Amino acid sequence: MQLLPPLGRADATLRGTPNAELLYHCQIHWDSIFPGFAQSGSFLATFQSSPLVRSVCYALAASHLRHLCPNHRPHLVAEYSHRATALAEYKHQLSLTQAQLGQSGFNAMLLGAVLFNLLAFPLFPTEAHTTITTRGGSPWGGLDREAELGWLTFQSGVGPLMRSMLVYLPRAFAFLSTIWQSPQPRGQTAFPNVGIRPPPVPKVWVRFFQLDEDNLFAQLAPTNPVMPSASTLAGGVRLLVRMTAYIRDLEPVQANAVIYLAFMFKAQRDFRALLVSEHPRAWWIYGYWAGLMRRFPDLWWCRDRAERQYTAIREWLAGLDMSDDKELWAEMMAEYAHTSVWPPTEVEMIYPPPNAE
Secondary structure, eight states, X not given: OOOOOOOOGGGGOSSSSOHHHHHHHHHHTHHHHSTTBOOOHHHHHHHHHOHHHHHHHHHHHHHHHHHHSTTOHHHHHHHHHHHHHHHHHHHHHHTSOHHHHHHHHHHHHHHHXXXXXXXXXXXXXXXXXXXXXOTTSOTTTTSOHXXXXXXXXXXXXXXXXXXXXXXXXXXXXXXXXXXXXXXOGGGOOSSOOTTTSOOOEEHHHHHHTTOOGGGTTOOEETTEEOOSOTTSHHHHHHHHHHHHHHHHTSOOOGGGHHHHTTHHHHOXXXXXXXXXXXXXXXXXXXXXXXXXXXXXTTOTTTHHHHHHHHHHHHHHHHTSOOGGGHHHHHHHHHHHHTTTOSSOOOOOEEOOOGGGO
């Protein structure tokens, strides 16, 4: 196994668990901390050159240590310190022009955004001991909505960033493809573009999310998104429906964990607005994805939050009055109940026409 590059002097100044210990922990527990990521030359070179990627990696190592040793305060201090450093660096890079950022800078920002999702999703100590009560209330269960959707708040800025840097996207995706460890079964790609190459979608989902079946598989290119108004349910979830349908049928092996994570990249600000307004169907697909993540019981960064959100959302949805669409909701809740099962239950699918790709 390759070793990460040595620390620079500036890296040794943060409080908490020493960086040398964090670095060693990354090397020894790479597969656990970075599931689905190859310790490739591209990753290592970016770690060495990018303060953003380096700070996020240190924070992830500290977060992993915190989960292994919950009462060891230096790990928590190191996690908070490196997280703050990474956020400051991310904000700085967002202020740069396209020319100032360059291809390598954009590559590092995308990798940093991916890693930040792993960092934003684990429960913090105060969250882990919070009691949730959702039946008859709200899907938040009395929790801080900003804390619950912190990863989505961060992620909502990635879409506009990518659209503003279209010239760098092809090479950035090629760069990321050198990092993913996906086995790519049945012709699947390590970085699926469901906006251009749509997967089959369960027919009942199309009705549930009020999608236009005639336009279901239209290309959703970043430069010219073909979708309904973002204020509608269909406009907010259409790309997520495709992504969720894709990973629904994807074998839950560790090398595919990063593809399951791709849901986060498709969940942009329009979807977040639906969640904040407590739209039941938007919460269904969020809870369903949390259920899909339960297929990975050993993923430390998502296990606890995914379990909590899947269960809480199911309880909240079960307490809603859906008498106006009772049969459809019953079918979708039955689907929800089996989301963690692999292989998935068989349902009638709508397949894209041959020319959809």
